[in-house]
Amino acid sequence: DIQMTQSPSSLSASVGDRVTITCRASQNIDNYLNWYQQKPGTAPKLLIYIASSLQSGVPSRFSGSGSGTDFTLTISSLQPEDSATYFCQQSYSAPRTFGQGTKVEIK
Amino acid sequence: QLQLQESGSGLVKPSQTLSLTCAVSGGSISSDGHSWNWIRQPPGKGLEWIGYFYHSGSTYYNPSLKSRVTISVGRSNNQFSLNLSSVTAADTAVYYCAREATGRGYFDYWGQGTLITVSS
Numbered sequence: 001d002i003q004m005t006q007s008p009s010s011l012s013a014s015v016g017d018r019v020t021i022t023c024r025a026s027q028n029i030d031n032y033l034n035w036y037q038q039k040p041g042t043a044p045k046l047l048i049y050i051a052s053s054l055q056s057g058v059p060s061r062f063s064g065s066g067s068g069t070d071f072t073l074t075i076s077s078l079q080p081e082d083s084a085t086y087f088c089q090q091s092y093s094a095p096r097t098f099g100q101g102t103k104v105e106i107k
Numbered sequence: 108q109l110q111l112q113e114s115g116s117g118l119v120k121p122s123q124t125l126s127l128t129c130a131v132s133g134g135s136i137s138s139d140g141h142s143w144n145w146i147r148q149p150p151g152k153g154l155e156w157i158g159y160f161y162h163s164g165s166t167y168y169n170p171s172l173k174s175r176v177t178i179s180v181g182r183s184n185n186q187f188s189l190n191l192s193s194v195t196a197a198d199t200a201v202y203y204c205a206r207e208a209t210g211r212g213y214f215d216y217w218g219q220g221t222l223i224t225v226s227s
Contacts, residue, residue: 001170034213043203043217044154050211087154091212095169096156 002026002090006099014107019075021102023088026069032092033071035064038101039084047086048073080106109134111204111218119198119225125191128181129204129218136185137162142207144214145178145189147200155200159207160187194225 003026013019023033031051036044046055048064051071061076075082083106088099115127129143136143145157158168160178168176177190191198201222205214 032212036214043205043220044214045217046213046215049208049213049215055215089154089213094167095171096212098154098156100153 001095002029002093002097004088004090004097004099006086006088006102008102009100010103010105012105012107013078015078015080017078019078019082019104021073021086021088021104023066023071023073023099024069025071025090025092028068029090029092031067032090033064033066034089034091035062035073036087036089037082037084038087044087075104078104078106082106109206109216111206111216113202113204113218113221115202115221115223117222117224119194119223120227121195121225122193125189125194125198125202125223125225127189127202127204127221127223128183128186129188130181130183131185131187131206134206136160136180136187140209142209143178143187144205144207146203146205146214147198148203148220149197149200157189157191161209196225199223199225 005024033051035048038044052064085101085103110132112130119125142159142161144159175192181188201220203220204218206216
């Protein structure tokens with residue numbers, strides 16, 4: 001199985017800050033990397049697919065980059081509604097695997 | 108708008124079989140280009156992919172659960188189901204059904220999730 005490792009596990013930032021979350025795969029996954037946002041008590045929501053494509057309806061302050069083994073999710077200007085846990089997921093091979101999550105809190 | 112809705116017993120006894128159904132509306136599970144998946148999340152923990160079902164009948168299961176999992180078409184129209192046998196407390200989780208874009212591997216539609224507790 002491909003292992004996905006996210007960092008940091010949690011962060012606290014102020015409204016308007018630029019926030020970056022990283023995800024590292026245990027082997028090359030080309031650009032088959034997806035990002036999700038999950039708020040308490042709700043299902044994950046797709047934000048970014050194939051490393052850098054923005055899902056329809058997702059605010060443009062979210063962006064993704066990377067290829068191979070190293071990927072980033074960036075929130076260009078953090079908003080209060082962005083308080084959530086973010087997960088990366090590889091879709092290069094089965095079984096699909098997820099990172100352990102990064103909890104983003106607003107200061 | 109595609110919608111998915113999980114249903115099933117919320118409490119299962121150890122060693123018994125967990126059974127869930129996902130009802131799909133606003134689209135067809137027989138459409139090409141998508142697979143139908145189950146994913147679970149233990150309380151306070153991360154996400155674990157269980158497996159998928161494709162309308163042709165093909166399936167793929169996570170090797171960590173393969174010996175206990177069956178995903179198949181549901182009894183009613185436009186539904187698919189999950190059976191997980193010989194459950195233990197470690198199977199306590201929120202179970203989600205989700206659609207995957209075949210070949211791209213991202214989950215673009217999710218059900219709201221249902222909490223399944225394994226306890227005597």
